[in-house]
Amino acid sequence: MKQLFKKEILVVVLLFITTTMSAQFVARHAMTPAQYQTEFNNLNAKGYRVTSLSGYTSNGKELYAAIWKKVAGPAWAARHGMSAADYQKEFDDKVSKGYRPVCLSGYAVGNQAKFAAIWDKRAGGAWKARHNMTASDYQKAFDDYGKLGYQLQQVCGYVVNGKEYFLAFWEKKSGAIIARHNLSAADYQKAFDDCTNKGYHLKSVSGYQKGNTDLYAAVWEKSATPAWAARHGLSRVNYQHTFDNMYYQGYVPEFVNAFASGSGDKYNAFWTNTAMKSSDLTLLDNAANNYMKTQGVDGLSFAVTKNGKLVFAKAYGYADKSKNEYLSPNHSMRIMSISKGVTAAGIMKLLEQNKISMNQKVFGPNSILGSKYPTPADKPKLNQITVSQLLHHTSGLRTCNGEAEFWNKDKTYDDTMKMLLKSSDLLKFDPNTKYSYSNTGYFILACIIQQISGQSYETFIRNNVLNPSGVGSGMYVGLANGSVKSNEAHYTPETKQNMQLWAGFGGWVARPIDLVKYLGKVDGSTTPPDIIKASTHAILTQDTTLSPGYACGWSVSGDRQNHNGAHGGSRSWLAEIGGGYSIAIIVNNAPSNDSSLSKMLNELSTAVKNVSAYPNYDLF
Known part of the structure; x- marks a missing residue:
């Protein structure tokens, strides 16, 4: 079984702060380094911690996306825009102080690899981390660590000067995972369907472009999880529309990855939902999709209140089918x-x-x-x-x-x-x-x-x-x-x-x-x-x-x-x-x-x- 992965920057788009769900969260994307730092400082002062961080480029411009949540937890630290040498130095310093990686991101800015990372002092088993691995190095590390009982937690792929590299970390723990890398969009969708049909849920997904081809790598894990949803290969516009849709169904962003694709960027992400049952979400989806299918409708949007409170909204199909633009609850x-x-x-x-x-x-x-x-x-x-x-x-x-x-x-x-x-x-x-x-x-x-x-x-x-x-x-x-x-x-x-x-x-x-x-x-x-x-x-x-x-x-x-x-x-x-x-x-x-x-x-x-x-x- 081929097992490799790759993942690129964690990304989340939108500016929501909400107290209505299981956790207050804020999500931003397409931030310049200065904008990200400003947002980081402001939210840190308000008690938010970064839970997902992604660096990437769009048309050569260095950008960041992040999710913050107001949740209790151990001491933590985050850095971005690090060169390989700076990353290694920061990594060694954090390890010496008892921190372990939570989220790692590798990305190319011009001809240089850069890194962003989140660490915290949570308890856990022994762990390993590697960066700037070639595809063969990564595959070997994956095999060697697997034999020693380490489970892949996250992998990020990035391309520098036309060559792909991988950044990943493992933790010694039991459990079943499936990992794949270098998948085309169609191959990724097939792997996704196969894994979810076997009871696995997405743990990490990454996109990267080699030549003119978008490739994907992912990790799936078999463990208990609330209702969840994932999307991949979204344009920036459709990512925003998807994010809006998820929010109004009660989903909370957990992971998002952005990567350079052509002259722009694309997004992969997943969300969890503890607010509504999967069966209820499916019931509403089936009604809307059935009406659209039987009536030849391109786009449908609806919203529901219960006793004056907005409890659900979702849009289906297209706002502009000719441009492949998804419909959002925020479309008028x-x-x-x-x-x-x-x-x-x-x-x-x-x-x-x-x-x-x-x-x-x-x-x-x-x-x-x-x-x-x-x-x-x-x-x-x-x-x-x-x-x-x-x-x-x-x-x-x-x-x-x-x-x-x-x-x-x-x-x-x-x-x-x-x-x-x-x-x-x-x-x-x-x-x-x-x-x-x-x-x-x-x-x-x-x-x-x-x-x-x-x-x-x-x-x-x-x-x-x-x-x-x-x-x-x-x-x-x-x-x-x-x-x-x-x-x-x-x-x-x-x-x-x-x-x-x-x-x-x-x-x-x-x-x-x-x-x-x-x-x-x-x-x-x-x-x-x-x-x-x-x-x-x-x-x-x-x-x-x-x-x-x-x-x-x-x-x-x-x-x-x-x-x-x-x-x-x-x-x-x-x-x-x-x-x-x-x-x-x-x-x-x-x-x-x-x-x-x-x-x-x-x-x-x-x-x-x-x-x-x-x-x-x-x-x-």
Whole structure:
């Protein structure tokens, strides 16, 4: 059996400090030596210790990645950027003082090998360590130490001047391990699958590039471990997205390795999860993956709250399939008609500020918009429309969004309102005589918010609804030219409507995490406290005899609120599903056989409610 390995720098990416899981941790990547030192000093002063440290280069630039945890432990020390001579000197000094290696990293900067290391004074068996070994030296050391009862703990491979070297340490202990090195990406995946099928878990993984080929080395160990997950060969962008995904499932980073690949860098890592059962994680994964497979969905993201706490979020598939960019829980996506509930919340805030009333007239003499938008002579019945009728879709107005103005980045609210008022078919029926779902009504509600507040629609909603709800910049109105922002997923088909004009009825972009947080603030529950009064919530969720089941921007069933959204490449749900659960789901292309989106909500909701137990933490 061929047994060699190699591993390169421990890497972790993200800036999370969390008290919600088994340990507080901070993770950073792509730090210059000076940035790493600054972060090290700051976190050390706060009681954090480095548990994983990796040096590497990207486009020739020396970088570092590290994980810190606030955990009790023996005395420890860490160094980085050492030459071979400095490393040997530091190593000898630490050994003389009773320290043993915890994490070792070898990497090439230019034509020189450099080293980073963590030591501590924990108890353990006898140990051995070697560095700057050629492949044959390493294989011999592995064989010789194995015969003496030493078990490989970590190996790091690095390439200097086109030649591969290895850095490793062993400890005398019992147990079963499997080790491999010089594996292509495909061979590594096969070895990974074989080892995990035999009950081994990943202990160390390393990547390095020799010539133009990425190679991998790893160690697997057969021992008890909590739920765990591993990824390899990730681009920097996809590593970040993967890290985000792991965090919102309750995973804690344990090990990460980065290595130079081409002109950039790639990442390998693994995480453990003591917050959720493997069976529950699999249950949620199966529901999402099955829906995506049966419906031909490229990317799906969802978030779950239990009694107002964010307990789970995960994204699957691609944010941009053409660029192989993974979808992250932190990607924002269009929510389309869920925007109506956001607009309704803005109207409720104006109601509480005594600046509007539900039965106030919208057009005509002494109305909200009458002085700005005079009623055309051929449409006198517009003067009968009230704020309440717009909210409940009983105004008689036809729907809109297909007109050229809504697709023109240069058109304004004034341009669009004037176009609508000139339309011969604007009124489908007399106001307050029947229900008919109307985007036009919510476009006009956005105009009302602007007219009364003297602010732009988005600014008013931001200041009066989202900021008080604790919802940040991940939720916003899309661009007037219909393009996506930097952290927004791409859509299939890609549509280019003026999202600024769609804002009131379908122009908001958000993360599922933002949506469930917002819902928790307008759901009538005291935990967390709402941003609107209980009496206002009663108005928000009251349907009418003409609109049974539809209140103000929300479909209602008993005490549950929900709304979906659909247009172009976006489909979405935001719903209370019973048992204290709320869920938000967004996909970035149209499902093939779920026009009502009932399968999406039912399949994901069923899985959510069948989880045996969620953690008590709050990931918001």
